[in-house]
Amino acid sequence: MRILKVVSALLCYPQPELIAALPELTEAIAAERALPRREREALLALVDRLERSELLTLQEQYVALFDRGRALSLHLFEHVHGESRERGAAMVELLELYRRAGFELAARELPDYLPLLLEFLSQRPAAEARALLGDAGETLALLGARLAERGSDYHVLFDALGAIAGAPATLAAIRAQAASEGPDPAIVDMDKLWEEEAVTFLAPQQGGGCPSTGAGRAAQPLQRMPRPAPNTPH
Known part of the structure:
Protein backbone atom coordinates (compact mmCIF):
# COMPACT_ATOMS: atom_id res chain seq x y z
CA MET A 1 0.00 0.00 0.00
CA ARG A 2 2.03 2.90 -1.33
CA ILE A 3 -0.15 5.49 0.44
CA LEU A 4 1.17 4.25 3.80
CA LYS A 5 4.71 5.10 2.69
CA VAL A 6 3.48 8.59 1.76
CA VAL A 7 1.83 9.11 5.16
CA SER A 8 4.97 7.78 6.83
CA ALA A 9 7.13 10.34 5.03
CA LEU A 10 4.79 13.22 5.87
CA LEU A 11 4.83 12.26 9.56
CA CYS A 12 8.60 12.61 9.73
CA TYR A 13 10.53 15.63 10.95
CA PRO A 14 10.67 18.04 7.98
CA GLN A 15 14.04 18.02 6.26
CA PRO A 16 15.23 19.29 2.86
CA GLU A 17 14.92 15.77 1.41
CA LEU A 18 11.23 15.69 2.28
CA ILE A 19 10.58 19.12 0.77
CA ALA A 20 12.37 18.07 -2.43
CA ALA A 21 10.18 14.97 -2.63
CA LEU A 22 6.84 16.79 -2.19
CA PRO A 23 6.03 16.85 -5.94
CA GLU A 24 6.57 13.08 -6.03
CA LEU A 25 4.32 12.64 -3.00
CA THR A 26 1.67 14.83 -4.64
CA GLU A 27 1.61 12.55 -7.66
CA ALA A 28 1.34 9.46 -5.49
CA ILE A 29 -1.58 10.91 -3.49
CA ALA A 30 -3.44 12.07 -6.60
CA ALA A 31 -3.13 8.61 -8.14
CA GLU A 32 -4.17 6.76 -4.97
CA ARG A 33 -7.53 4.99 -5.11
CA ALA A 34 -7.39 3.26 -1.73
CA LEU A 35 -8.49 6.58 -0.17
CA PRO A 36 -11.84 8.36 -0.52
CA ARG A 37 -11.75 11.63 -2.43
CA ARG A 38 -12.13 13.76 0.72
CA GLU A 39 -9.06 12.25 2.35
CA ARG A 40 -7.02 12.55 -0.86
CA GLU A 41 -7.88 16.23 -1.18
CA ALA A 42 -7.03 16.84 2.48
CA LEU A 43 -3.61 15.21 2.03
CA LEU A 44 -2.97 17.27 -1.09
CA ALA A 45 -3.84 20.44 0.85
CA LEU A 46 -1.34 19.47 3.55
CA VAL A 47 1.40 18.89 0.98
CA ASP A 48 0.59 22.25 -0.61
CA ARG A 49 1.00 23.98 2.76
CA LEU A 50 4.33 22.25 3.32
CA GLU A 51 5.52 23.42 -0.11
CA ARG A 52 4.56 27.03 0.62
CA SER A 53 6.07 27.19 4.12
CA GLU A 54 9.59 27.97 5.26
CA LEU A 55 11.47 24.86 6.34
CA LEU A 56 12.52 26.38 9.69
CA THR A 57 8.90 27.23 10.47
CA LEU A 58 7.80 23.68 9.64
CA GLN A 59 10.52 22.26 11.86
CA GLU A 60 9.58 24.49 14.78
CA GLN A 61 5.91 23.55 14.43
CA TYR A 62 6.75 19.85 14.22
CA VAL A 63 8.90 19.93 17.37
CA ALA A 64 6.20 21.84 19.27
CA LEU A 65 3.66 19.18 18.35
CA PHE A 66 5.44 15.85 18.48
CA ASP A 67 8.66 16.31 20.45
CA ARG A 68 7.33 18.13 23.51
CA GLY A 69 5.24 16.15 25.92
CA ARG A 70 3.57 12.79 25.54
CA ALA A 71 0.05 13.45 24.30
CA LEU A 72 1.17 13.47 20.65
CA SER A 73 4.06 11.02 20.88
CA LEU A 74 4.48 9.04 17.67
CA HIS A 75 5.65 6.04 19.71
CA LEU A 76 2.40 4.10 19.83
CA LEU A 110 12.14 2.15 18.56
CA PRO A 111 9.99 -0.32 16.65
CA ASP A 112 6.71 1.31 17.74
CA TYR A 113 7.63 4.61 16.06
CA LEU A 114 4.65 5.24 13.79
CA PRO A 115 6.50 6.35 10.61
CA LEU A 116 8.62 3.22 10.90
CA LEU A 117 5.60 0.96 11.36
CA LEU A 118 3.89 2.55 8.35
CA GLU A 119 7.02 2.03 6.26
CA PHE A 120 6.85 -1.66 7.17
CA LEU A 121 3.11 -1.95 6.50
CA SER A 122 3.50 -0.27 3.11
CA GLN A 123 5.43 -3.37 2.01
CA ARG A 124 2.92 -5.90 3.34
CA PRO A 125 -0.26 -7.25 1.70
CA ALA A 126 -3.16 -4.80 1.91
CA ALA A 127 -5.33 -7.04 4.10
CA GLU A 128 -2.51 -7.52 6.62
CA ALA A 129 -1.72 -3.80 6.68
CA ARG A 130 -5.35 -2.90 7.30
CA ALA A 131 -5.65 -5.47 10.09
CA LEU A 132 -2.56 -4.20 11.91
CA LEU A 133 -3.67 -0.58 11.52
CA GLY A 134 -7.03 -1.61 12.91
CA ASP A 135 -5.32 -3.05 15.99
CA ALA A 136 -3.90 0.44 16.65
CA GLY A 137 -7.09 2.18 15.55
CA GLU A 138 -8.06 3.72 18.89
CA THR A 139 -4.59 5.14 19.50
CA LEU A 140 -4.40 6.55 15.97
CA ALA A 141 -7.87 8.08 16.31
CA LEU A 142 -6.90 9.70 19.62
CA LEU A 143 -3.75 11.22 18.10
CA GLY A 144 -5.76 12.56 15.17
CA ALA A 145 -8.42 14.00 17.47
CA ARG A 146 -5.80 15.71 19.64
CA LEU A 147 -4.17 17.24 16.57
CA ALA A 148 -7.54 18.48 15.34
CA GLU A 149 -8.21 20.06 18.75
CA ARG A 150 -4.87 21.89 18.43
CA GLY A 151 -5.80 23.17 14.99
CA SER A 152 -3.01 21.22 13.29
CA ASP A 153 -3.62 20.00 9.77
CA TYR A 154 -1.39 17.02 10.53
CA HIS A 155 -4.63 15.44 11.69
CA VAL A 156 -5.50 14.66 8.07
CA LEU A 157 -2.76 12.00 8.07
CA PHE A 158 -4.60 10.15 10.82
CA ASP A 159 -7.92 10.67 9.05
CA ALA A 160 -6.36 8.92 6.06
CA LEU A 161 -5.20 6.01 8.20
CA GLY A 162 -8.69 5.74 9.66
CA ALA A 163 -10.19 5.67 6.18
CA ILE A 164 -7.87 2.82 5.23
CA ALA A 165 -8.36 0.68 8.33
CA GLY A 166 -11.87 1.74 9.29
CA ALA A 167 -12.80 4.06 12.16
CA PRO A 168 -12.96 2.44 15.63
CA ALA A 169 -16.40 1.94 17.15
CA THR A 170 -15.39 4.25 20.00
CA LEU A 171 -14.54 7.20 17.72
CA ALA A 172 -17.18 9.53 19.19
CA ALA A 173 -15.95 8.87 22.73
CA ILE A 174 -12.34 9.35 21.64
CA ARG A 175 -13.13 12.73 20.12
CA ALA A 176 -15.02 13.74 23.27
CA GLN A 177 -12.01 12.75 25.37
CA ALA A 178 -9.66 14.83 23.21
CA ALA A 179 -12.01 17.83 23.43
CA SER A 180 -12.13 17.65 27.22
CA GLU A 181 -8.40 17.25 27.85
CA GLY A 182 -6.41 20.06 29.38
CA PRO A 183 -2.76 20.94 28.70
CA ASP A 184 -0.36 18.03 28.45
CA PRO A 185 1.03 17.47 31.98
CA ALA A 186 4.33 16.36 30.46
CA ILE A 187 4.74 19.87 29.03
CA VAL A 188 3.42 21.78 32.03
CA ASP A 189 5.68 19.88 34.43
CA MET A 190 8.48 19.08 32.00
CA ASP A 191 11.34 20.26 34.20
CA LYS A 192 10.02 18.32 37.18
CA LEU A 193 9.52 15.18 35.09
CA TRP A 194 13.04 15.36 33.69
CA GLU A 195 14.45 15.59 37.21
CA GLU A 196 12.39 12.84 38.79
CA GLU A 197 11.76 10.26 36.07
CA ALA A 198 14.29 7.61 35.09
CA VAL A 199 14.89 7.16 31.39
CA THR A 200 14.08 3.60 30.36
CA PHE A 201 14.20 3.85 26.56
CA LEU A 202 16.46 5.59 24.07
CA ALA A 203 15.15 9.00 23.11
CA PRO A 204 14.10 9.32 19.46
CA GLN A 205 16.32 11.31 17.14
CA GLN A 206 14.84 14.00 14.94
CA GLY A 207 14.32 12.44 11.57
CA GLY A 208 15.66 9.07 12.73
CA GLY A 209 13.85 5.99 11.61
CA CYS A 210 11.97 7.78 8.86
CA PRO A 211 11.62 6.14 5.47
CA SER A 212 13.25 7.40 2.34
CA THR A 213 11.04 9.78 0.40
CA GLY A 214 12.53 8.71 -2.89
CA ALA A 215 15.30 6.63 -4.38
CA GLY A 216 18.63 7.42 -2.77
CA ARG A 217 17.39 10.30 -0.64
CA ALA A 218 17.71 8.71 2.80
CA ALA A 219 18.80 5.57 4.54
CA GLN A 220 16.16 2.89 4.77
CA PRO A 221 15.12 2.17 8.37
CA LEU A 222 14.08 -1.36 7.43
CA GLN A 223 16.30 -3.71 5.52
CA ARG A 224 15.35 -7.04 4.06
CA MET A 225 17.26 -9.89 5.66
CA PRO A 226 18.77 -12.35 3.18
CA ARG A 227 17.02 -15.68 3.23
CA PRO A 228 19.29 -18.66 3.98
CA ALA A 229 20.03 -20.69 0.90
CA PRO A 230 18.33 -24.10 0.87
CA ASN A 231 20.51 -27.12 1.47
CA THR A 232 21.61 -28.73 -1.75
CA PRO A 233 22.41 -32.43 -2.08
CA HIS A 234 26.05 -33.39 -2.69
Whole structure:
Protein backbone atom coordinates (compact mmCIF):
# COMPACT_ATOMS: atom_id res chain seq x y z
CA MET A 1 0.00 0.00 0.00
CA ARG A 2 2.03 2.90 -1.33
CA ILE A 3 -0.15 5.49 0.44
CA LEU A 4 1.17 4.25 3.80
CA LYS A 5 4.71 5.10 2.69
CA VAL A 6 3.48 8.59 1.76
CA VAL A 7 1.83 9.11 5.16
CA SER A 8 4.97 7.78 6.83
CA ALA A 9 7.13 10.34 5.03
CA LEU A 10 4.79 13.22 5.87
CA LEU A 11 4.83 12.26 9.56
CA CYS A 12 8.60 12.61 9.73
CA TYR A 13 10.53 15.63 10.95
CA PRO A 14 10.67 18.04 7.98
CA GLN A 15 14.04 18.02 6.26
CA PRO A 16 15.23 19.29 2.86
CA GLU A 17 14.92 15.77 1.41
CA LEU A 18 11.23 15.69 2.28
CA ILE A 19 10.58 19.12 0.77
CA ALA A 20 12.37 18.07 -2.43
CA ALA A 21 10.18 14.97 -2.63
CA LEU A 22 6.84 16.79 -2.19
CA PRO A 23 6.03 16.85 -5.94
CA GLU A 24 6.57 13.08 -6.03
CA LEU A 25 4.32 12.64 -3.00
CA THR A 26 1.67 14.83 -4.64
CA GLU A 27 1.61 12.55 -7.66
CA ALA A 28 1.34 9.46 -5.49
CA ILE A 29 -1.58 10.91 -3.49
CA ALA A 30 -3.44 12.07 -6.60
CA ALA A 31 -3.13 8.61 -8.14
CA GLU A 32 -4.17 6.76 -4.97
CA ARG A 33 -7.53 4.99 -5.11
CA ALA A 34 -7.39 3.26 -1.73
CA LEU A 35 -8.49 6.58 -0.17
CA PRO A 36 -11.84 8.36 -0.52
CA ARG A 37 -11.75 11.63 -2.43
CA ARG A 38 -12.13 13.76 0.72
CA GLU A 39 -9.06 12.25 2.35
CA ARG A 40 -7.02 12.55 -0.86
CA GLU A 41 -7.88 16.23 -1.18
CA ALA A 42 -7.03 16.84 2.48
CA LEU A 43 -3.61 15.21 2.03
CA LEU A 44 -2.97 17.27 -1.09
CA ALA A 45 -3.84 20.44 0.85
CA LEU A 46 -1.34 19.47 3.55
CA VAL A 47 1.40 18.89 0.98
CA ASP A 48 0.59 22.25 -0.61
CA ARG A 49 1.00 23.98 2.76
CA LEU A 50 4.33 22.25 3.32
CA GLU A 51 5.52 23.42 -0.11
CA ARG A 52 4.56 27.03 0.62
CA SER A 53 6.07 27.19 4.12
CA GLU A 54 9.59 27.97 5.26
CA LEU A 55 11.47 24.86 6.34
CA LEU A 56 12.52 26.38 9.69
CA THR A 57 8.90 27.23 10.47
CA LEU A 58 7.80 23.68 9.64
CA GLN A 59 10.52 22.26 11.86
CA GLU A 60 9.58 24.49 14.78
CA GLN A 61 5.91 23.55 14.43
CA TYR A 62 6.75 19.85 14.22
CA VAL A 63 8.90 19.93 17.37
CA ALA A 64 6.20 21.84 19.27
CA LEU A 65 3.66 19.18 18.35
CA PHE A 66 5.44 15.85 18.48
CA ASP A 67 8.66 16.31 20.45
CA ARG A 68 7.33 18.13 23.51
CA GLY A 69 5.24 16.15 25.92
CA ARG A 70 3.57 12.79 25.54
CA ALA A 71 0.05 13.45 24.30
CA LEU A 72 1.17 13.47 20.65
CA SER A 73 4.06 11.02 20.88
CA LEU A 74 4.48 9.04 17.67
CA HIS A 75 5.65 6.04 19.71
CA LEU A 76 2.40 4.10 19.83
CA PHE A 77 3.12 1.87 22.79
CA GLU A 78 3.70 4.90 24.99
CA HIS A 79 -0.03 5.60 24.75
CA VAL A 80 -0.92 2.00 25.56
CA HIS A 81 1.72 0.91 28.08
CA GLY A 82 3.50 4.07 29.22
CA GLU A 83 6.94 3.14 30.54
CA SER A 84 5.79 -0.16 32.03
CA ARG A 85 7.36 -3.59 31.56
CA GLU A 86 4.53 -4.42 29.18
CA ARG A 87 5.88 -1.87 26.72
CA GLY A 88 9.21 -3.66 26.55
CA ALA A 89 7.50 -6.98 25.89
CA ALA A 90 5.37 -5.39 23.17
CA MET A 91 8.54 -3.96 21.57
CA VAL A 92 10.10 -7.41 21.41
CA GLU A 93 6.94 -8.85 19.86
CA LEU A 94 6.85 -6.11 17.21
CA LEU A 95 10.52 -6.62 16.38
CA GLU A 96 9.82 -10.31 15.92
CA LEU A 97 6.96 -9.44 13.56
CA TYR A 98 9.39 -7.43 11.42
CA ARG A 99 11.89 -10.27 11.40
CA ARG A 100 9.35 -12.96 10.52
CA ALA A 101 8.42 -10.86 7.50
CA GLY A 102 12.08 -10.75 6.45
CA PHE A 103 13.02 -7.27 7.69
CA GLU A 104 15.62 -6.06 10.13
CA LEU A 105 15.49 -2.72 11.95
CA ALA A 106 18.44 -0.70 10.68
CA ALA A 107 17.67 2.72 12.15
CA ARG A 108 18.33 3.84 15.71
CA GLU A 109 14.64 4.06 16.45
CA LEU A 110 12.14 2.15 18.56
CA PRO A 111 9.99 -0.32 16.65
CA ASP A 112 6.71 1.31 17.74
CA TYR A 113 7.63 4.61 16.06
CA LEU A 114 4.65 5.24 13.79
CA PRO A 115 6.50 6.35 10.61
CA LEU A 116 8.62 3.22 10.90
CA LEU A 117 5.60 0.96 11.36
CA LEU A 118 3.89 2.55 8.35
CA GLU A 119 7.02 2.03 6.26
CA PHE A 120 6.85 -1.66 7.17
CA LEU A 121 3.11 -1.95 6.50
CA SER A 122 3.50 -0.27 3.11
CA GLN A 123 5.43 -3.37 2.01
CA ARG A 124 2.92 -5.90 3.34
CA PRO A 125 -0.26 -7.25 1.70
CA ALA A 126 -3.16 -4.80 1.91
CA ALA A 127 -5.33 -7.04 4.10
CA GLU A 128 -2.51 -7.52 6.62
CA ALA A 129 -1.72 -3.80 6.68
CA ARG A 130 -5.35 -2.90 7.30
CA ALA A 131 -5.65 -5.47 10.09
CA LEU A 132 -2.56 -4.20 11.91
CA LEU A 133 -3.67 -0.58 11.52
CA GLY A 134 -7.03 -1.61 12.91
CA ASP A 135 -5.32 -3.05 15.99
CA ALA A 136 -3.90 0.44 16.65
CA GLY A 137 -7.09 2.18 15.55
CA GLU A 138 -8.06 3.72 18.89
CA THR A 139 -4.59 5.14 19.50
CA LEU A 140 -4.40 6.55 15.97
CA ALA A 141 -7.87 8.08 16.31
CA LEU A 142 -6.90 9.70 19.62
CA LEU A 143 -3.75 11.22 18.10
CA GLY A 144 -5.76 12.56 15.17
CA ALA A 145 -8.42 14.00 17.47
CA ARG A 146 -5.80 15.71 19.64
CA LEU A 147 -4.17 17.24 16.57
CA ALA A 148 -7.54 18.48 15.34
CA GLU A 149 -8.21 20.06 18.75
CA ARG A 150 -4.87 21.89 18.43
CA GLY A 151 -5.80 23.17 14.99
CA SER A 152 -3.01 21.22 13.29
CA ASP A 153 -3.62 20.00 9.77
CA TYR A 154 -1.39 17.02 10.53
CA HIS A 155 -4.63 15.44 11.69
CA VAL A 156 -5.50 14.66 8.07
CA LEU A 157 -2.76 12.00 8.07
CA PHE A 158 -4.60 10.15 10.82
CA ASP A 159 -7.92 10.67 9.05
CA ALA A 160 -6.36 8.92 6.06
CA LEU A 161 -5.20 6.01 8.20
CA GLY A 162 -8.69 5.74 9.66
CA ALA A 163 -10.19 5.67 6.18
CA ILE A 164 -7.87 2.82 5.23
CA ALA A 165 -8.36 0.68 8.33
CA GLY A 166 -11.87 1.74 9.29
CA ALA A 167 -12.80 4.06 12.16
CA PRO A 168 -12.96 2.44 15.63
CA ALA A 169 -16.40 1.94 17.15
CA THR A 170 -15.39 4.25 20.00
CA LEU A 171 -14.54 7.20 17.72
CA ALA A 172 -17.18 9.53 19.19
CA ALA A 173 -15.95 8.87 22.73
CA ILE A 174 -12.34 9.35 21.64
CA ARG A 175 -13.13 12.73 20.12
CA ALA A 176 -15.02 13.74 23.27
CA GLN A 177 -12.01 12.75 25.37
CA ALA A 178 -9.66 14.83 23.21
CA ALA A 179 -12.01 17.83 23.43
CA SER A 180 -12.13 17.65 27.22
CA GLU A 181 -8.40 17.25 27.85
CA GLY A 182 -6.41 20.06 29.38
CA PRO A 183 -2.76 20.94 28.70
CA ASP A 184 -0.36 18.03 28.45
CA PRO A 185 1.03 17.47 31.98
CA ALA A 186 4.33 16.36 30.46
CA ILE A 187 4.74 19.87 29.03
CA VAL A 188 3.42 21.78 32.03
CA ASP A 189 5.68 19.88 34.43
CA MET A 190 8.48 19.08 32.00
CA ASP A 191 11.34 20.26 34.20
CA LYS A 192 10.02 18.32 37.18
CA LEU A 193 9.52 15.18 35.09
CA TRP A 194 13.04 15.36 33.69
CA GLU A 195 14.45 15.59 37.21
CA GLU A 196 12.39 12.84 38.79
CA GLU A 197 11.76 10.26 36.07
CA ALA A 198 14.29 7.61 35.09
CA VAL A 199 14.89 7.16 31.39
CA THR A 200 14.08 3.60 30.36
CA PHE A 201 14.20 3.85 26.56
CA LEU A 202 16.46 5.59 24.07
CA ALA A 203 15.15 9.00 23.11
CA PRO A 204 14.10 9.32 19.46
CA GLN A 205 16.32 11.31 17.14
CA GLN A 206 14.84 14.00 14.94
CA GLY A 207 14.32 12.44 11.57
CA GLY A 208 15.66 9.07 12.73
CA GLY A 209 13.85 5.99 11.61
CA CYS A 210 11.97 7.78 8.86
CA PRO A 211 11.62 6.14 5.47
CA SER A 212 13.25 7.40 2.34
CA THR A 213 11.04 9.78 0.40
CA GLY A 214 12.53 8.71 -2.89
CA ALA A 215 15.30 6.63 -4.38
CA GLY A 216 18.63 7.42 -2.77
CA ARG A 217 17.39 10.30 -0.64
CA ALA A 218 17.71 8.71 2.80
CA ALA A 219 18.80 5.57 4.54
CA GLN A 220 16.16 2.89 4.77
CA PRO A 221 15.12 2.17 8.37
CA LEU A 222 14.08 -1.36 7.43
CA GLN A 223 16.30 -3.71 5.52
CA ARG A 224 15.35 -7.04 4.06
CA MET A 225 17.26 -9.89 5.66
CA PRO A 226 18.77 -12.35 3.18
CA ARG A 227 17.02 -15.68 3.23
CA PRO A 228 19.29 -18.66 3.98
CA ALA A 229 20.03 -20.69 0.90
CA PRO A 230 18.33 -24.10 0.87
CA ASN A 231 20.51 -27.12 1.47
CA THR A 232 21.61 -28.73 -1.75
CA PRO A 233 22.41 -32.43 -2.08
CA HIS A 234 26.05 -33.39 -2.69
